[in-house]
Amino acid sequence: MNLSDEQLWERFQRFYSEFPSAGLAIDLSRTQLDSDYLQKMASPLQSAFAAMDQLEAGAMANPDEKRMVGHYWLRNAALAPKPEIRREIEETLAATKSFAHQVHSGAIQGQRGTFQKLLVVGIGGSALGPQFVAHALGRPGADRMNLYFFDNTDPDGMDKALVAIGPDLGRTLTVVISKSGGTKETRNGMVEAERAYREAGLDFPPHAVAVTGNGSELDKTAEKAGWLRRFPMWDWVGGRTSETSAVGLLPAALQGFDIDRLLAGASACDQLTRRHSFQENPAAQLAVAWHAIGQGRGAKDMVILPYKDRLELFSRYLQQLIMESLGKELDLSGKKVNQGIAVYGNKGSTDQHAYIQQLRDGLNNFFVTFIQVLKDRERKSMQVEPGFTTGDYLQGFYLGTRQALWEKERQSITITIDQVDAFHVGVLIALYERAVGLYASLVNINAYHQPGVEAGKKAATAILELQSEVAKHLSENSSRGFNAGEIAEALKRKGSMESIFKICQHLAANQQLAADGRNGIATRFRANS
């Protein structure tokens, strides 16, 4: 890849494409993509376009789960394959905006007055999108509502969020988001939130909203208790592609962001990424470049480096969108392929001071995606040195790093957007949704299921069942202590000694059991007296 300046300029002219309708440009010039590879991918790419057309038309694009894949309809409901789907999308969007308006105007209030804070209880697809968008568009301290999360089943994490909310729980709206309505972390968060309201002398239902599938456990709970509102989720929207459903739009609208512009950006990008042409389709460009760089098997990690603080959480959002979509054991024909692309990164130039050392000098096991934002800030910049603003430096560091990596044959893609606003956040979300879908077709996998996540949940359930058995045994034999081996023997669970030890160790650390000192795996545990 040791190219002359002239050759690099040639490549730039060829592989730099502007898409003005979306305020977007893509630059693939600093990758190994070439004519031969494009020719090789021409036919697979046409198949990917055809599959995408079918998906948008309502095909069972997620065959394992026998589901349609409809996130593209969310920003253009006229595309929905059935009138009732179109109506549901339109009604939900209208209800979202109307509810946010009522909250802002004070027509709907908490028990202590106008809602000023927003607690989102959700995990994965029900948190990463809202977190990314809040960070990208928010001005903490100046937004309509300040945002807090329960995005895990960590009790201390919840306590920390409650401390930050402070005495304002009676003016805090809690939105519980779970598509299935059965996610344990979210359910636990809801129960802890209920307790917090109760302890503050407040009722939970007049502060609570659900976003969930119709008829789910959460939906029934909310209906029975008389929560403020329930917003629907549908089985044709996956969690990781739900930002343009109520999952993402409700928190965004409540914070005061312009969700119409976010949808307009996604829609503008969708129009581009429907085109059956590598040159004219920015998502196809990304998908083919990923394929070329990673040899169609994820051989290089994807490092996401937006040179913009507001996009710092984009990599986390993309970790889910890309890794959960592409990280698959089997392809569509059932062949074992162990696909995927690892994603990480935070922001430039900050990350230059963290790990550009390794990127330039160390393992060449990655490619960088730079995200460049042309507009620096709202107000006019001062000059921090004669002729230069802080934004000029930021731009200089991006170009300098791109150059320094290229000198060492490290590849990069650059995505340029005009500015970070609701429209361009919609563009970025839609761009990657489509690129992931197209890439999945190129490597012949189902991007829309997640069969690998069940095993861990099942194993966790087994651990909790074992915990019950252990607690019962110790409670029924409270006269003395037992070590893990003895408990396992008594329970006839000799294969589970290690888990029993770890369970007891954790319970003892939280005063749910007593431990006889600290003696490693020989430690004896007993029921609390």
Next chain:
Amino acid sequence: MNLSDEQLWERFQRFYSEFPSAGLAIDLSRTQLDSDYLQKMASPLQSAFAAMDQLEAGAMANPDEKRMVGHYWLRNAALAPKPEIRREIEETLAATKSFAHQVHSGAIQGQRGTFQKLLVVGIGGSALGPQFVAHALGRPGADRMNLYFFDNTDPDGMDKALVAIGPDLGRTLTVVISKSGGTKETRNGMVEAERAYREAGLDFPPHAVAVTGNGSELDKTAEKAGWLRRFPMWDWVGGRTSETSAVGLLPAALQGFDIDRLLAGASACDQLTRRHSFQENPAAQLAVAWHAIGQGRGAKDMVILPYKDRLELFSRYLQQLIMESLGKELDLSGKKVNQGIAVYGNKGSTDQHAYIQQLRDGLNNFFVTFIQVLKDRERKSMQVEPGFTTGDYLQGFYLGTRQALWEKERQSITITIDQVDAFHVGVLIALYERAVGLYASLVNINAYHQPGVEAGKKAATAILELQSEVAKHLSENSSRGFNAGEIAEALKRKGSMESIFKICQHLAANQQLAADGRNGIATRFRANS
């Protein structure tokens, strides 16, 4: 690796080690480490121990930069090789605590009253440690001072922090941290902070503190302008190992964290990690396990998954510590090795909902380091279901995920700590500092320099110089517009057409130039009239 339950229990008994003096345990049982590998590494490990002894005794352990490496002295100043170093460490620590006390008591105030907020201006090693520690130990809303950062040269990011600080700038202490005193991002942040104080009708110096090398550009600026305080940094402390210097301790003390306990934790861990024995040294265990899993060449990415919200930023901290230390082109003998280990991750069980799908089913190009925290929370937990707390679920998800990965031959290490407090944060920092140092010896590289970061900075400087030339040319020829090619020709910089285009594009987006429409690389740019 298809082992029976009995074999797994055998491995657990063998590879699970508790270190009670540090409230720490390490479990390597779910890795490929075995007796043969341990035997193979026995002699290299002894060499690594010897090199570490020399480093601690004051050897030039960073030969390229001809510097000692003294971060271990910071928590046990008696180890320092010279009395003047010992004195400086002790005096700086005393000054740090005294200053924090004066700020808290109101003996030192801002122009609008007692300091309530803290703005840290720093990047890389001057931000990642303070950010990690603040997130781990802080209770936003209840800490002595609320913390904000300028950790980049993004003007909009600075504006966002200033909005969050709000009208309280006269009660905001700004700590500018730069070891070299010449880091551009930090310098720019300082200049923008100065302007913000000025615009608020305030003087900057009575709100400003510097942490920097004696005699640096920043040090001189602070001295000349009469800032509140200056705290020293030393050339024998690297940025990425500076958390136990004033860089980390000053922000921590100002927030009200117990920095003596943080140092005690680091010191307790240091005592363990000085031992010349794999069995008795937790850092040696990590280093050897990394070597075994990644075949001594970083063949697997390191995924950091603390099951604890407070440790969510540990992976970012470790990205710098590990990747900047280990990502090296040349080994100590000058041989090209392109070493490194890629690091990413956020927290469990949250990340299970993001990318465990790929970890279990997709590419097997990683190993996980689980961090388990035994203590769930400060207060007593409620039962969210009969017999189970939210913390039991968190533990269950950790064990379930570990099991689900192992079934598919994905390796993991588990680090267990008793709780997240200042002591254990010190333990974790010291543990990884030492593990990185030992691993570097095992692969024969210098862990303490960063020769690869200069290239990007130099290239950035060249970009800014080019920007000046472009601006000058357009200003001197303001009667008409020029496209990138024409500018390059006029400047006799035909090799820089691409950079010129990108510079003009950015300047035009920020009203520093005018663009004739939007026409890709053919766009003409002109000076503002």
